[in-house]
Amino acid sequence: KAGVTQTPRYLIKTRGQQVTLSCSPISGHRSVSWYQQTPGQGLQFLFEYFSETQRNKGNFPGRFSGRQFSNSRSEMNVSTLELGDSALYLCASSGTKGRSYEQYFGPGTRLTVT
Amino acid sequence: GQNIDQPTEMTATEGAIVQINCTYQTSGFNGLFWYQQHAGEAPTFLSYNVLDGLEEKGRFSSFLSRSKGYSYLLLKELQMKDSASYLCAVNQAGTALIFGKGTTLSVSS
Numbered sequence: 328k329a330g331v332t333q334t335p336r337y338l339i340k341t342r343g344q345q346v347t348l349s350c351s352p353i354s355g356h357r358s359v360s361w362y363q364q365t366p367g368q369g370l371q372f373l374f375e376y377f378s379e380t381q382r383n384k385g386n387f388p389g390r391f392s393g394r395q396f397s398n399s400r401s402e403m404n405v406s407t408l409e410l411g412d413s414a415l416y417l418c419a420s421s422g423t424k425g426r427s428y429e430q431y432f433g434p435g436t437r438l439t440v441t
Numbered sequence: 442g443q444n445i446d447q448p449t450e451m452t453a454t455e456g457a458i459v460q461i462n463c464t465y466q467t468s469g470f471n472g473l474f475w476y477q478q479h480a481g482e483a484p485t486f487l488s489y490n491v492l493d494g495l496e497e498k499g500r501f502s503s504f505l506s507r508s509k510g511y512s513y514l515l516l517k518e519l520q521m522k523d524s525a526s527y528l529c530a531v532n533q534a535g536t537a538l539i540f541g542k543g544t545t546l547s548v549s550s
Contacts, residue, residue, distance in 0.1 A: 360538070370484065370528060372538035383538070417483055430474075430486035 329354065331420050331433035339439045345406040348436045352399050352420025356431075358382070359401040361393060364415040364435075373416075376401050405438075413440045445541035447529050452547045453519050461514045461544045463529030471534035475503050475514045478526045478543070487514065487527075516546075524548045 332351045340346050352359050360383075361373040372385040376395035395401045399420070405412055415437050421430035444466045453459040465473070472491040476484040488496060490505035490512060502515040516523055529541040 369542055370478075370530075370540045372530075372540070375538075385538070419484075419486070421486075428489045430489070432483040432485070435483050 331418065331431050333416075333418055333433035333436050335436060336434065337437045337439075339441065340408050341441055342408055342410060344408050345404065346408060346438060348403045348405075348416055348418075348438075350401045350403070350418035350420075350433055352401070352418075353422070353431055356420035356422035357399055358421045359395055359399065360419045360421065361401070361403050362417045362419070363387075364417060365413075370417075373403065408440045410440050413438060445529060445531055445539055447527075447541040447544045449542065450545045450547070452549065455519055455521060455548060455550050457519050458515065458517050459519060459546065461516070461527050461529075461546065463512045463514070463541060465510050465512070465529070465531045465539075465541075467531050467533050467539060469534035470507060470531065472532040473503075473505055473512050474528075474530040474532065474538070475501075475512075476528040476530065478528060479524075480526075484528060519548050521548050521550065 334349045358377045360375040362370055364370045373387055374393050375383040379395045390406045393403045415435045417432050417435045419430050419432045447463045474489050475487040477487055478484040488503035490503050493505055495504045500517045505512045524547050526543040526545050528543045531539050
């Protein structure tokens, strides 16, 4: 069973640009969540998509947006990049297996804003 | 408001048992997650508790008491590879997943 994949793995952008990150969940999982991880703030939840609808949203500005496609693949977009957006962006896919909940993280996209 | 507390650091020896506590104050509680994260790697999902009680999964167990706003992760038969950061996160219904700062566990021989 293929794991969660994220592309690109590394990205360097300049302030003011925009960026789109992609996440392909595990086959059969309909939920995709996005997280930002920085040394100072730790792991923070961005948003969750389920069946193409945003189900939950964290406390991030509107520059951070996302969407989910009918095949459950998800994209995250950050517009007007700021230096503080430099972080590891993780996505996780989740679903149920029998009566158990399961969740798997992708390897992350390391974004550097200069 | 919302607040999640867990110890910053813990140390233990191989073969021992360690309990990592997590207390929380949130509104609209909808479940609690535990994750393991090794340095430089993505987190690994360990458990998801929605109802009170203990859930066991191999060497790892997780306990939840919703009335007390309290959870713990129990690690048995510690191994060196269990040295990692352990994150507690609360699913706040309808809004967000709130993370604690993490507990760094160091296992020595």
